[in-house]
Amino acid sequence: MMPCRDRSLPEWIAKIKRGETSGTPKQESEVDNKEYCVCRKPYSGRFMIQCDFCEEWYHGSCVNVTATEALEIDKYKCRACKQKC
Secondary structure, three states, X not given: OOOOOOOOOOHHXXXXXXXXXXXXXHHHHHHHHOOEOOOOEOOOOOOXXXXXXXXXXXXXXXXXXXXXXXXXXXXXXXXXXXXXX
16 A cells, blocks of 8 residues: 555655755744644654645644554544534
């Protein structure tokens, strides 16, 4: 099974994948300090999953989804989007 490639990645993840770590310290700290997930903490290199409905990013550990389990999910729906239904 291959990971889904049809979603656009946030620019900060695309830069990491391209190996672009150089830049002004201000830009790097902004990327590192941007808050995501229900825990409102930064990326910090942890596995993350994106909700296919609201496009918010979540740490897998915060929403109880492992990287292996994520490969088997066709469309991930976060708790907030599930409650909207």
